[in-house]
Amino acid sequence: xxxxxxxxxxxxxxxxxxxxxxxxxxxxxxxxxxxxxxxxxxxxxxxxxxxxxxxxxxxxxxxxxxxxxxxxxxxxxxxxxxxxxxxxxxxxxxxxxxxxxxxxxxxxxxxxxxxxxxxxxxxxxxxxxxxxxxxxxxxxxxxxxxxxxxxxxxxxxxxxxxxxxxxxxxxxxxxxxxxxxxxxxxxxxxxxxxxxxxxxxxxxxxxxxxxxxxxxxxxxxxxxxxxxxxxxxxxxxxxxxxxxxxxxxxxxxxxxxxxxxxxxxxxxxxxxxxxxxxxxxxxxxxxxxxxxxxxxxxxxxxxxxxxxxxxxxxxxxxxxxxxxxxxxxxxxxxxxxxxxxxxxxxxxxxxxxxxxxxxxxxxxxxxxxxxxxxxxxxxxxxxxxxxxxxxxxxxxxxxxxxxxxxxxxxxxxxxxxxxxxxxxxxxxxxxxxxxxxxxxxxxxxxxxxxxxxxx
Amino acid sequence: xxxxxxxxxxxxxxxxxxxxxxxxxxxxxxxxxxxxxxxxxxxxxxxxxxxxxxxxxxxxxxxxxxxxxxxxxxxxxxxxxxxxxxxxxxxxxxxxxxxxxxxxxxxxxxxxxxxxxxxxxxxxxxxxxxxxxxxxxxxxxxxxxxxxxxxxxxxxxxxxxxxxxxxxxxxxxxxxxxxxxxxxxxxxxxxxxxxxxxxxxxxxxxxxxxxxxxxxxxxxxxxxxxxxxxxxxxxxxxxxxxxxxxxxxxxxxxxxxxxxxxxxxxxxxxxxxxxxxxxxxxxxxxxxxxxxxxxxxxxxxxxxxxxxxxxxxxxxxxxxxxxxxxxxxxxxxxxxxxxxxxxxxxxxxxxxxxxxxxxxxxxxxxxxxxxxxxxxxxxxxxxxxxxxxxxxxxxxxxxxxxxxxxxxxxxxxxxxxxxxxxxxxxxxxxxxxxxxxxxxxxxxxxxxxxxxxxx
Numbered sequence: 001x002x003x004x005x006x007x008x009x010x011x012x013x014x015x016x017x018x019x020x021x022x023x024x025x026x027x028x029x030x031x032x033x034x035x036x037x038x039x040x041x042x043x044x045x046x047x048x049x050x051x052x053x054x055x056x057x058x059x060x061x062x063x064x065x066x067x068x069x070x071x072x073x074x075x076x077x078x079x080x081x082x083x084x085x086x087x088x089x090x091x092x093x094x095x096x097x098x099x100x101x102x103x104x105x106x107x108x109x110x111x112x113x114x115x116x117x118x119x120x121x122x123x124x125x126x127x128x129x130x131x132x133x134x135x136x137x138x139x140x141x142x143x144x145x146x147x148x149x150x151x152x153x154x155x156x157x158x159x160x161x162x163x164x165x166x167x168x169x170x171x172x173x174x175x176x177x178x179x180x181x182x183x184x185x186x187x188x189x190x191x192x193x194x195x196x197x198x199x200x201x202x203x204x205x206x207x208x209x210x211x212x213x214x215x216x217x218x219x220x221x222x223x224x225x226x227x228x229x230x231x232x233x234x235x236x237x238x239x240x241x242x243x244x245x246x247x248x249x250x251x252x253x254x255x256x257x258x259x260x261x262x263x264x265x266x267x268x269x270x271x272x273x274x275x276x277x278x279x280x281x282x283x284x285x286x287x288x289x290x291x292x293x294x295x296x297x298x299x300x301x302x303x304x305x306x307x308x309x310x311x312x313x314x315x316x317x318x319x320x321x322x323x324x325x326x327x328x329x330x331x332x333x334x335x336x337x338x339x340x341x342x343x344x345x346x347x348x349x350x351x352x353x354x355x356x357x358x359x360x361x362x363x364x365x366x367x368x369x370x371x372x373x374x375x376x377x378x379x380x381x382x383x384x385x386x387x388x389x390x391x392x393x394x395x396x397x398x399x400x401x402x403x404x405x406x407x408x409x410x411x412x413x414x415x416x417x418x419x420x421x422x423x424x425x426x427x428x429x430x431x432x433x434x435x436x437x438x439x440x441x442x443x444x445x446x447x448x449x450x451x452x453x454x455x
Numbered sequence: 456x457x458x459x460x461x462x463x464x465x466x467x468x469x470x471x472x473x474x475x476x477x478x479x480x481x482x483x484x485x486x487x488x489x490x491x492x493x494x495x496x497x498x499x500x501x502x503x504x505x506x507x508x509x510x511x512x513x514x515x516x517x518x519x520x521x522x523x524x525x526x527x528x529x530x531x532x533x534x535x536x537x538x539x540x541x542x543x544x545x546x547x548x549x550x551x552x553x554x555x556x557x558x559x560x561x562x563x564x565x566x567x568x569x570x571x572x573x574x575x576x577x578x579x580x581x582x583x584x585x586x587x588x589x590x591x592x593x594x595x596x597x598x599x600x601x602x603x604x605x606x607x608x609x610x611x612x613x614x615x616x617x618x619x620x621x622x623x624x625x626x627x628x629x630x631x632x633x634x635x636x637x638x639x640x641x642x643x644x645x646x647x648x649x650x651x652x653x654x655x656x657x658x659x660x661x662x663x664x665x666x667x668x669x670x671x672x673x674x675x676x677x678x679x680x681x682x683x684x685x686x687x688x689x690x691x692x693x694x695x696x697x698x699x700x701x702x703x704x705x706x707x708x709x710x711x712x713x714x715x716x717x718x719x720x721x722x723x724x725x726x727x728x729x730x731x732x733x734x735x736x737x738x739x740x741x742x743x744x745x746x747x748x749x750x751x752x753x754x755x756x757x758x759x760x761x762x763x764x765x766x767x768x769x770x771x772x773x774x775x776x777x778x779x780x781x782x783x784x785x786x787x788x789x790x791x792x793x794x795x796x797x798x799x800x801x802x803x804x805x806x807x808x809x810x811x812x813x814x815x816x817x818x819x820x821x822x823x824x825x826x827x828x829x830x831x832x833x834x835x836x837x838x839x840x841x842x843x844x845x846x847x848x849x850x851x852x853x854x855x856x857x858x859x860x861x862x863x864x865x866x867x868x869x870x871x872x873x874x875x876x877x878x879x880x881x882x883x884x885x886x887x888x889x890x891x892x893x894x895x896x897x898x899x900x901x902x903x904x905x906x907x908x909x910x
Contacts, residue, residue: 028657032678157643166640167622167681184639185621188612202483221706223487224699226622226681243698244679247705251676254709255797261716262793262882263786275798280815284822287790294786295827295852299834301778312774319767319774323756323781323890330785331718331749331883335742338717342710343730360735367739372750379754397750427717427882428786435778 002036010037014045014052022052031057035064047073055081059088062097070097075105083112086121090164092137092245095124124239132216133209135249136230136239141169145179145197149190156184168227170237171200178204178229178237206231209238214253217246257345260421261338263290263428294432301326301436308443311451317389318446322439325396329404329438330431332368336361336408337430344412344422354413358406365405369398388449396445403441404434457491465492469500469507477507486512490519502528510536514543517552525552530560538567541576545619547592547700550579579694587671588664590704591685591694596624600634600652604645611639623682625692626655633659633684633692661686664693669708672701712800715876716793718745718883749887756781756891763898766906772844773901777894780851784859784893785886787823791816791863792885799867799877809868813861820860824853843904851900858896859889 013022026034026049034053038046038061050073053061062070062085074082074097086094086109098106098121110118120138127133141163143152152169160166169187171180180200190199206229207216220228220243228246230239265286278286305312305322312319340357343349349357377394381387408430412422468477481489481504489508493501493516505528508516517525517540529537529552541549541564553561553576565573575593582588596618598607607624615621624642626635635655645654661684662671675683675698683701685694720741760767760777767774795812798804804812832849836842863885867877 030656030658030660030678033658033660160640160644166643185615188621189615201485203485203488205485205488221699221702223485226698243681243702244676247676247698247702250702251705251709251801254706255800258713258716258797258800259793261713263790264793274801275794275803275812280818280822283794283815283819284826287787287819288823288826291783291786291790291823292827292830295779295783295831298779298782301782302775305775305778306772309771313771316764316768317761319777320757320760322774322777323760323894324750324753326778327753327756327781327785327887327890328746328750330782330886331746332742334881334883334886335718335746338714338719339730339738342713345710345713346706346729348730357730360738363735364738364742367735368743368746371739371743372747375747376750426789427886428789431785431789431882431886432782435782439778 003033003040006037007040010049011041011045014041014048019052022049023054026053026057031060032064034061038065039069047076055084056088059085062089063093067100071100071105074101079108080112082109086113087117088162090137091120091124091139092135092164095121099125127209130213131209132207132211132213132230132241133239135213135216135245136209136241137164137245138239139164140227140229140240141166142172142176142237143169143182143196145171145173145195145200147196148192149187149194149196149199150192152182152196153187153192156187164240165227165242168225168240170204170229170240171196172237176236178206178231178235180204181229204229207241208233213241213249216241217249217253220246221250254345257341257423260423261341261426263287263294263426265289265424290426290428294428297432298435301439304436304439308439311443311447315446315450317384318392318443321393321396322442325393325400325442326435326438328372328397329400329434330427331404332365332401333404333408333430333434334427336365336405337412337425337427340409340412341422341425344416351413351416357413358409361405361409362402365402366398368405369401372401373398388453392442392446392449395449396442399441399445400434400438403437404430407433407437458488458495461492462495465504466496466500469496469503474507477504478509481508481512486515487519489516493520494524502531510539511543513540517544518548522555526555526560529556534563535567537564541568542572543617545592546575546579546594547590547619550576554580582664585668586664587662587666587668587685587696588694590668590671590700591664591696592619592700593694594619595682595684595695596621597627597631597692598624598637598651600626600628600650600655602651603647604642604649604651604654605647607637607651608642608647611642619695620682620697623680623695625659625684625695626651627692631691633661633686633690635659636684659684662696663688668696668704671696672704672708675701676705709800712796712878715878716796716881718742718749718881720744720879745881745883749883752887753890756894759891759894763894766898766902770901770905772839773847773898776848777897780848780855780897781890781893783827783852784855784889785882786859787820787856788859788863788885788889789882791820791860792867792880792882795864795867796877796880799871806868806871812868813864816860816864817857820857821853823860824856827856828853843908847897847901847904850904851897854896854900855889855893858892859885862888862892 038049041049050058050061124138139162141156141159143155156166156169167184169182170178171182173179180202181204182196182200186199205219205223205225207219209230209232216228220241225243227240227242229237230241232238373394376397377390380393381390384390411430412425415422415425493504496504505513505516529540579593594617596611596614598610611621611624622639624637625633626637628634635657636659637651637655641654660674660678660680662674664685664687671683675696680698682695682697684692685696687693828849831852832845835848836845839845866885867880870877870880
């Protein structure tokens with residue numbers, strides 16, 4: 001419960017049917033908080049609180065509720081009320097909600113909506129998921145170029161109640177081509193008799209409708225925008241994406257990168273799916289691809305290991321260190337690839353930095369390997385009593401750390417070179433790559449020191 | 456080069472000294488794009504373009520330039536010009552810039568600034584890094600409760616040129632206590648004779664100055680705000696954090712989670728440091744802790760392996776499968792922990808879901824293990840010719856996948872239970888935990904099937 005102090009008072013007001021008091025009370029709250037209160041209350045009380053809200057309030061609160069609750073609340077309304085609610089909702093939220101509702105619910109509601117609204121819902125729902133168009137909304141302000149600032153402000157004021165944002169207005173020509181942009185701040189600061197054309201910015205940062213939603217969101221982030229306009233192939237304005245939706249997109253995409261880093265295939269749909277939404281079979285489907293590939297690749301270690309059967313039987317103690325050696329390689333490699341993918345995601349390293357990055361990671365691996373190797377050397381010398389054996393562990397650790405760091409740095413660059421998103425380079429992939437090669441390093445060092453030098 | 460078509464034209468205008476033409480041209484562009492053009496041009500031309508800008512334009516463009524370039528440009532200005540620039544910059548950017556400049560540069564500039572501005576810079580620079588206060592700005596609009604909407608709009612218009620945002624205004628009492636909030640949209644839609652008090656929202660979502668910057672940014676994200684007010688311990692308004700800064704914070708924090716997942720310790724400072732800023736020694740420091748811990752923990756596998764010396768010598772072929780078995784466990788565990796940490800970061804699973812999550816992951820592990828195990832069984836039967844040996848690999852794969860999935864799901868919950876950020880639970884940690892236990896599972900299955908049953 002997020003509001004333990006408020007909930008008991010609210011419950012009492014609801015059960016006493018104090019509608020006026022409740023409305024006054026709730027009016028002070030952000031719609032997101034009202035949604036939390038509704039979810040904190042017992043279901044019946046929460047539903048009652050929602051029904052008490054004025055239609056405008058309902059429209060604002062609804063989008064903050066969990067999606068199943070949204071559907072249930074709308075399903076239980078008379079069709080006319082549901083239509084009034086949809087009419088007041090922001091256009092993107094409305095299209096999402098209608099998509100989730102069954103035909104039984106929505107068919108009686110549609111006749112109460114204007115034709116333009118029905119078309120808008122259909123159009124917004126029709127865009128390919130993952131594109132900029134699929135996350136845009138259509139309730140924005142457009143201005144013609146020739147009107148004055150006074151007229152523009154009047155128009156904005158008139159349209160404000162139905163607009164997702166009024167802080168940016170987009171200037172379009174008679175074909176709805178996007179030709180300029182003006183912020184409300186600029187309008188307020190301009191002479192009232194100036195024309196929009198005189199004060200607008202002509203270089204409008206925009207997204208293409210079929211562009212990846214992430215790249216549109218990144219523009220909002222990069223240029224600190226409140227919204228970005230979305231245009232079609234002929235530069236006609238078709239919608240806007242607002243900063244809050246951009247934040248949601250980036251959050252989803254970045255946490256999807258974490259899935260990928262763990263070795264789970266993340267498509268556009270899995271990025272949007274919550275943990276509970278998908279069924280177990282879908283989770284298995286997203287995981288089995290990489291896991292099977294790495295399992296089959298892992299059979300290589302069997303052959304490498306078999307190749308060194310002679311040294312294993314001669315020095316069976318060596319075998320006991322295999323998990324430690326390849327594990328350390330995997331760990332160092334995971335650290336490196338995490339570091340590199342992050343720096344790539346933040347745009348801190350580009351393709352041209354490849355050689356510098358690899359040298360830097362090699363040096364890091366060298367320093368890490370020297371530290372771990374020295375500790376391993378001392379430990380083994382003490383418990384094993386053989387300096388030669390200790391030297392094998394120490395040196396193999398050093399070489400494996402350097403090698404793992406180089407692999408961890410190189411593979412994301414190679415991925416990008418071949419047009420693969422470096423975010424698919426996962427910790428398991430690097431670990432598996434380092435397993436077989438780590439075995440070769442380990443046994444080779446052992447052969448040189450324990451057999452060639454000592455014997 | 457991000458603007459290959461514009462740069463040659465610009466270069467020509469700059470070299471011909473076409474100041475008026477350049478100003479007109481540049482005026483159409485977003486300051487972020489002007490900064491890109493400056494960085495795309497040769498250094499001298501870029502510097503010249505910056506100097507041509509009106510002071511307001513310079514103040515806007517500066518914050519989009521790389522920080523070294525910012526410092527160099529300000530250092531080369533006469534102190535009076537630098538002061539004019541600082542005067543027009545947003546307050547948080549200004550404080551950051553002054554912090555980066557040497558005393559030699561800033562001391563001659565300070566006398567040109569008003570006392571209030573000097574105090575503001577000092578105060579903003581004094582907050583603990585990582586707190587909400589350290590990322591806030593002080594150029595926001597406050598309103599008294601008793602004035603009318605008409606007066607409020609007039610005041611906002613007057614103050615707009617110096618304000619980071621005018622879209623949200625904060626209502627304070629005579630002690631500067633935060634008592635309300637009103638959006639410009641609401642002001643525009645209200646009766647001009649109403650008072651601010653009548654239309655403001657009293658439940659203001661706010662951040663505490665000493666709160667973690669990430670939690671403040673998350674509120675902006677959650678409630679779709681353009682800005683969040685920051686208050687001190689006595690609820691006095693001390694600043695605001697805007698949506699664009701919140702986006703930067705969340706981007707930094709989320710990519711820091713990726714570092715942590717790779718097994719790199721990420722403190723507040725490393726989250727803000729770029730890949731190139733820290734020296735190699737610092738990268739080593741952030742990595743050696745986990746790597747050494749896991750290295751020492753990995754010695755456990757040596758003892759486990761040694762414990763099974765008898766079965767190893769009896770069936771040396773088993774040893775060849777050790778890297779594959781523990782590698783598969785590590786991979787499955789990494790996938791699970793990536794999935795769980797992401798779902799926790801998105802708030803999709805809470806503590807109460809522990810048992811459900813572990814059951815779900817166990818089932819996922821079972822299905823993955825059955826698939827991989829079956830493939831392993833067939834493969835080994837074909838190449839090895841022994842169904843018993845194939846059964847060991849198949850069954851061990853199944854048990855290890857189930858076990859790794861349980862460990863990968865359980866550990867983040869345990870971490871959270873003990874007040875540890877689950878994001879520190881890394882792929883390398885889970886891999887290492889599964890290594891020793893995976894060995895036990897593998898050799899135990901081998902003993903039961905190959906020795907107890909067959910012999």
